[in-house]
Amino acid sequence: MGERVYFDITDIVRFAGSHDRVAGIPRVHFNLISHLSRTHGGEVVRCIFHHSAARGMVEFDPSSLFADDEFDASTLLQRLGLEAPHRYLPRERTIKNYLRRFDGNKPLRAWKKLDVHVSARWLPQRLAAMGLARPVQVAPLALHEVKALPPGSRQVILSIDNAETLQLAREHRARGGDVVQMVYDLIPQTCQALFAPERIREFTGWLDQIVALRPRALCISAWTARDLREYIGNDAADWDIAVVPLAHELDGFERNARVPMPASAEARLPSAPFVLCVGTLENRKNGVGLLRAWQQVIDRLGERAPDLVFAGRHGWHIEEFLSLMKSPGLAGKVRVVESPSDHDLAWLYGHCLFTAYPSLYEGWGLPVGESAWFGKYCVASKASSVPEVCGDLIDYVDPHDPADIAAKLLAALADPALVARREAAIRAAVLRRWTDVADHVFRCVVGTGAAAVLAPTASPRAALS
Known part of the structure; x- marks a missing residue:
């Protein structure tokens, strides 16, 4: 041993x-x-x-x-x-997360809560269609x-x-x-x-x-x-x-995978063309900045503007974000897929036009790498660690400048050939799996450690292979 x-x-x-x-x-x-x-x-x-x-x-x-x-x-x-799980009800936290999408309509929320309880007790297939499941005893x-x-x-x-x-x-x-x-x-x-x-x-x-x-x-x-x-x-x-740089891989999915839409998620996932932003909804992720930029996209493109989809759980200090999302200029063009499953995320990455990640500050930037794993171009923040994830494979913006974010988004929407060229380079790049990260961590832990230090680099093709 x-x-x-x-x-x-x-x-x-x-x-x-x-x-x-x-x-x-x-x-x-x-x-x-x-x-x-x-x-x-x-x-x-x-x-x-x-x-x-x-x-x-x-x-x-x-x-x-x-x-x-x-x-x-x-x-x-x-x-x-x-x-200790309930005999048939999902976790209380799970039910609350499901019901959150109906918070704006109290009678509907009450009906949906009753529906969950009845379905959990007698109609498990209906429960599954909601994206919920009976607890499994282990x-x-x-x-x-x-x-x-x-x-x-x-x-x-x-x-x-x-x-x-x-x-x-x-x-x-x-x-x-x-x-x-x-x-x-x-x-x-x-x-x-x-x-x-x-x-x-x-x-x-x-x-x-x-x-x-x-x-x-x-x-x-x-x-x-x-x-x-x-x-x-x-x-x-x-x-x-x-x-020890982290991975690009969304664990459990092969590169450039295009997974089918989960049957239980049809009502939650978008049907119209969309740009995707993945991450917890919190002030640091700069959802407000992206919404202000998206308003400029809509002002320029009008009805031709695609939808903007945020995918992540609700975090903290997002009152301004939620208010802005409901403003007349953005209502109907922005939606949130809350607490997506890995399969939801794989579908969203695979079917989006491209992704956006204008975070104010990161220690790494997992969604930027995951976007590349599915062969998708990203308009990303140039702040902190984010450029280390994909180097020169993608383009960067000043996260504090909505006009700069909007300009890069509009450029990508106006020039599909540009996006295609970027995505061809992404698909050809050497990306990092979680097995690579785990092996790297283990070598550092049981080895000398100092020998594992990597020089800062702008390109994953040079340093992460």
């Missing part, structure tokens, strides 16, 4: 308590553990997390828990002994209490801001153990105007504890590594910081 590596997944367990599907960093956690456990097995790759009911750290073999292609929150929580995994990690083992912290995880890491480090921290971004520190003061204090407090611990660090982009070094200051030269 090789050296055991313990991956802390406290964040994804917490995330599952309030969400049905993964996106962003929780998706990174899920994909990494899925591929690592398949490749190295549960005797080498172990998972640990803070168990709220047991009030302590526990460990388990993840090889069966992460075997599915798509994350299922209810299954994960049942297997970890954290949730057996719990064997969990083992963790007081200390074995000598010679390695602890990889995928989570952030968890006191019990950090305490275990301090104790492991004090006994000579190796500790590695995955660093995704420092956005609450670098973009404080986008966050509440309490969140900034929480994040900065966690970050200061990480600096004091001084683990080896794996950063998901050269930009994030730069931000981390700037925060550490003069001592950064003594740190072991490696860059």
Whole structure:
């Protein structure tokens, strides 16, 4: 048996308590553990997390828990002994997410809620047509209490801001153990105007504890590594910081796939031509800027303007976005596909005209890479790490300038030949799979780490092959 590596997944367990599907960093956690456990097995790759009911750290073999292609929150929580499902109703959170689309019509919402309960009890096929399903009972995994990690083992912290995880890491480090921290971004520190003061204090407090611990660090982009070094200051030269770029792949789908529309999603997915923007609906993703740019597209093209489709769960500070979306100039030309499944996303990527991603700040930019995975051109933000994802394969805009965003969108809509040329180059490029990322992470963890540092690059064809 090789050296055991313990991956802390406290964040994804917490995330599952309030969400049905993964996106962003929780998706990174899920994909990494899925591929690592398949490749190295549960005797080498172990998972640990803070168990709220047991009030302590526990460990388990993840090889069966992460075997599915798509994350299922209810299954994960049942297997970890954290949730007992209803006999026939979907999770309460799942039902609320489904009903959110009817919030503007209270009588209709009440009727739809009754419909869910009746269908779950007696009409499971009708329930499936809503995109919902009865819960499936699964057996719990064997969990083992963790007081200390074995000598010679390695602890990889995928989570952030968890006191019990950090305490275990301090104790492991004090006994000579190796500790590695995955660093995704420092956005609450670098973009404080986008966050509440309490969140900034929480994040900065966690970050200061990480600096004091001084683990080896794996950063998901050269930009994030730069931000981390700037925060550490003069001592950064003594740190072991490696860059492990994330994948372009939407796990579970081959490149350039064109999947059929899910039968349960026909009412939610667009039928008219559309431009796609994927990501959690939050202020940092700059939905407001994209809507203002799209208003200019409509002003120029009139009825010839395609639809704009946002795909993602509702996040925070989106009051202005929701209000603007309902304004007379945009109503009927903009829609949201909330909390899409992976199959929904694959269909949306495959059938869109192209994608847009004008985020204000990122640690990587998963939707930009996923767009390329499906052979699609993207109009993306030039801010922070985003240009590292696809380099010169796509075009970039100033996310703070709606006029610049609109100009690039209009250029793409006016010149299909330009988009076709870009997409031909994208299809010919070498892109990165999640197996590549998992292998890279594992080599960094069990190797020297410093040798795995990648030079910043503008092109994935040069650095990610």
